[in-house]
Amino acid sequence: MNRTAEARMPVQVSVDVVLLTLVEQELHTVLLRRAAAPFAGVWALPGGYIHAEEDADAKASAARVLKTKVGIEGAYLEQLATFSGPARDPRGWSVAIAYCALLPMQNLPPQSVDISVLPVSALPQLPFDHRAILEAALERVRSKSLYSSLPVHLCGETFTLPQLQQVYENILGEPLNKVSFRRKMDEMDWLEAVPGARQSGAAHRPAQLYRVKPAFRQELALSPRGL
Amino acid sequence: MNRTAEARMPVQVSVDVVLLTLVEQELHTVLLRRAAAPFAGVWALPGGYIHAEEDADAKASAARVLKTKVGIEGAYLEQLATFSGPARDPRGWSVAIAYCALLPMQNLPPQSVDISVLPVSALPQLPFDHRAILEAALERVRSKSLYSSLPVHLCGETFTLPQLQQVYENILGEPLNKVSFRRKMDEMDWLEAVPGARQSGAAHRPAQLYRVKPAFRQELALSPRGL
DNA sequence: GCAATAGTGTCTGTGAGACAGTATAAG
DNA sequence: CTTATACTGTCTCACAGACACTATTGC
Incomplete structure (x- = not known):
C-alpha cells in the first residue's frame, strides 16, 4: 500500500465562523467583504486557513479569525460541523470546519466598508456553501435554545x-x-x-x-x- | 497579504469512524489493527485519509473506509465532530473528521486477527485521540436516543x-x-x-x-x- | 391446567400554561 | 391618582409512569 500517493492530492483546510448577535429583536450575522479571489469583493462569512504554526487547534483558528479579521475577542464559540467536497470552493477539494459564535451587540465592532451586520432574514447571496453553513448555525442555535442557557x-x-x-x-x-x-x-x-x-x-x-x-x-x- | 504563505504548512486531513453495534445487550465498537506506523500493530478506530480524486465529500470517505477496511456497506453514518491540533498525531498538525456509524450485529463481518469487536466498557488503550472520539460518539448516541429513532x-x-x-x-x-x-x-x-x-x-x-x-x-x- | 411474555385500560402525580392578582416605579 | 411593567399565587389540563388486567403462545 502506498500511503504517500493517498495523501498526495492536497486538501485545503479552513475555518468559517457564523458570528451571530441580536439587533433590534432580530438575529443578525456579521459578513466581511472578501479581499482576494475567488469572490473578491463579495460579502462572505469570516474565515481563513488554519495556521499550523500558531493555532493550538481549529477552535483557536476560529478565535484568531474573529480577532484579526473582525476585531473581537471573548465571543462564545462552538464547533458546528465540517463541510467538504470538490465543488464547494472553485480552487478544488476543500474542507471547512464551521464554527458558531455568539456575542452581545454592544461588543461588536462598528460597521465599515468591509464589515457588515445584517439580519439573517435578509442576507445577500453568499459565496461557497456559506448559505448552508449559516442555515446549520441557525438551526443549531434555535434547537439548543429550547433546552439550554x-x-x-x-x-x-x-x-x-x-x-x-x-x-x-x-x-x-x-x-x-x-x-x-x-x-x-x-x-x-x-x-x-x-x-x-x-x-x-x-x-x-x-x-x-x-x-x-x-x-x-x-x-x-x-x-x-x-x- | 500573503495567502500562499498562510496555506503553506501542510495539514493532514483524515476521517475516523466509530462503528457501534449491540452484542449481548451491550454497545460494542469495531477496532482495526493498524498496519503501518505510527502505532503499527495497535488497535485503533477505522480511519484513513481523504481521497480527493474519488470521494464526493468526507462522509463518502468514511463510507469508503468502512467498505474497504471493515468490509461493510449500508451502515447509518452521521458526522460527529472534527478533532484537530498539533499533538493528536505524532506526524504533525492534523485534522480528523469523526463519524459515528451504527450497524446491526448480524451485518458485521466476522472477527479476524485484524478486526475486533469489543464492548465499549472494556477497550484497550487507543492511539491518537481515539478515546476522546469514542467518548464523543457514545455521548451523542446516548443523548440522541432520548428523543429520536x-x-x-x-x-x-x-x-x-x-x-x-x-x-x-x-x-x-x-x-x-x-x-x-x-x-x-x-x-x-x-x-x-x-x-x-x-x-x-x-x-x-x-x-x-x-x-x-x-x-x-x-x-x-x-x-x-x-x- | 401453568408459565411466560405481549399488549391494553385506567389511575395518579408532576409539571407546564393560563389567569388573575399584588408590587413598585414615573409622572 | 393613572399607567406600565415586574413579579407571584393558584387552578387546570396534559402527559408520563405505575399498576393491574387480559391475550396468546408452548408445554
Whole structure:
C-alpha cells in the first residue's frame, strides 16, 4: 500500500465562523467583504486557513479569525460541523470546519466598508456553501435554545429576566409563558441576582438584575425536559 | 497579504469512524489493527485519509473506509465532530473528521486477527485521540436516543416492540416504562406493523413484528418532548 | 391446567400554561 | 391618582409512569 500517493492530492483546510448577535429583536450575522479571489469583493462569512504554526487547534483558528479579521475577542464559540467536497470552493477539494459564535451587540465592532451586520432574514447571496453553513448555525442555535442557557451569550454582563426571556423569544420566534420561563430559570439554577441592582429609569416597577453564576460562564446549563 | 504563505504548512486531513453495534445487550465498537506506523500493530478506530480524486465529500470517505477496511456497506453514518491540533498525531498538525456509524450485529463481518469487536466498557488503550472520539460518539448516541429513532439502526429489518425497547434500554443503561414507550412509538408514527408477521417459537404470546416506514429509512424521527 | 411474555385500560402525580392578582416605579 | 411593567399565587389540563388486567403462545 502506498500511503504517500493517498495523501498526495492536497486538501485545503479552513475555518468559517457564523458570528451571530441580536439587533433590534432580530438575529443578525456579521459578513466581511472578501479581499482576494475567488469572490473578491463579495460579502462572505469570516474565515481563513488554519495556521499550523500558531493555532493550538481549529477552535483557536476560529478565535484568531474573529480577532484579526473582525476585531473581537471573548465571543462564545462552538464547533458546528465540517463541510467538504470538490465543488464547494472553485480552487478544488476543500474542507471547512464551521464554527458558531455568539456575542452581545454592544461588543461588536462598528460597521465599515468591509464589515457588515445584517439580519439573517435578509442576507445577500453568499459565496461557497456559506448559505448552508449559516442555515446549520441557525438551526443549531434555535434547537439548543429550547433546552439550554445558550442565548445568554447574546446578553451583556447583567440583564433582567424579562430581557432574557425576550432574547429567547427572538431566537425561537415564538412567545414563551412567563411563569414557566421563570420557573425553569429558577430550577436550572445558573443565574444569581446581583444584590441591590435593579433596572432603573422606566416608568414602572424596576426589574431585578441577574448575572450568570461563575461555574456556568464557560459552560452551558441544560434543562432535562426542555424550555 | 500573503495567502500562499498562510496555506503553506501542510495539514493532514483524515476521517475516523466509530462503528457501534449491540452484542449481548451491550454497545460494542469495531477496532482495526493498524498496519503501518505510527502505532503499527495497535488497535485503533477505522480511519484513513481523504481521497480527493474519488470521494464526493468526507462522509463518502468514511463510507469508503468502512467498505474497504471493515468490509461493510449500508451502515447509518452521521458526522460527529472534527478533532484537530498539533499533538493528536505524532506526524504533525492534523485534522480528523469523526463519524459515528451504527450497524446491526448480524451485518458485521466476522472477527479476524485484524478486526475486533469489543464492548465499549472494556477497550484497550487507543492511539491518537481515539478515546476522546469514542467518548464523543457514545455521548451523542446516548443523548440522541432520548428523543429520536436513532437506535433502530442497531436493529435488523424487522423487530418487535419489546426488542426495540431493549435496544433503547441497553443504550441508555436504564429501564423504560413499557406503556410510555409504546405510546411514544405510536405517536411518533415512524413504524408500521408487518402484516401477519409475528415472532414465533417462544413459549408465550408471540409479538407483532414491525419495520420502519419507508419515509424514515434514511432520516431520523424526532419526538418533541423526549423519550 | 401453568408459565411466560405481549399488549391494553385506567389511575395518579408532576409539571407546564393560563389567569388573575399584588408590587413598585414615573409622572 | 393613572399607567406600565415586574413579579407571584393558584387552578387546570396534559402527559408520563405505575399498576393491574387480559391475550396468546408452548408445554
